[in-house]
Amino acid sequence: MIIQALLQEFEHEVTSTRKLLQAVPAKDIDFKPSPISWTMGQLAQHIATIYYWYVGALTKDVYDMASDRLERGDPADIQATLALFEANVEKARAALKTVTEESLQTQWTMKVGERTVLGPLPRGGVLRGFLFNHIYHHRGEMMVYLRATGNVVPGMYGPTYEQEQAMRNAVK
Template sequence: MIVQTLLQEFEHEVASTRKLLQAVPEKDINFKPSPVSWTMGQLAQHIATIYYWYTGTLTQDVYDMAADRLERGDPADIQATLALFEDNVEKARAALKTVTEESLQVPWTMKVGEHTVLGPLPRGMVTRSFLFNHIYHHRGEMIVYLRTTGNSVPGMYGPTYEQEQAMKNTAK
């Protein structure tokens, strides 16, 4: 039951993430809200990269980030990031389709070399927190970046405030 729910949520949220990444404009790709923040392009690339981590999380009991290499390209190239996103979504979808109710209970650990950074935790918990919720967190940041730079934010769970206002104005 939970596996089917995860697959449905994944597909629904991929569409929302795609809309958000497609809203990132080239003109503001180097915007960063503070000196310690990522640029808009780096944040977009990070969101696209999280989908890559599904494979290591769902198919390995110990995922060593130091041993895993992903060619990301230039974070200032939003088209490259969109292509990275689409490629990683396909890999994530394939990995999710291998999951069983039982495999969600298996302990999972993330390492960077010999250093354990997460776990051991049940794979199902890691799937919700490290994968799903992690993406949602960074999508929220991206919405702030877009609004701060005066860009439109796509409606992901219904119309945005701006879309509602436009509908009210056209109804008058």
């Protein structure tokens, strides 16, 4: 039952993430809110990349990021990032379909070379905390970037503030 719920959440949130990434305008791709922040393009690419990590998190007991190479393309090219997102979603979806109730209890570790950076943790916790919640966190950042640049934030869990205001004004 938990696996079915995770798959449903994944599919619902992929749709929301797609809407958000499609809202990133090329004209603001280099925007960053502070000197230490990513650009909007880098943040979008990071969100797309997280979906790639599902494979290592769900199919390996030890995931070594140092030995994993992913061609990401230019973060200033939102179309390339959207293509990366779609390709990585397919890989993530396939990896999710291999998960069992038992495998969610298996211990998982992330390394960068010899250095352990996360874990060991039960894979189910990694799925929720490192993958799902990680994406949600960065989507929230992207919404701030979009609003800071005067762009429209798509509704993902119902109407946005702007959509609500437009509906109220239409009724008047």
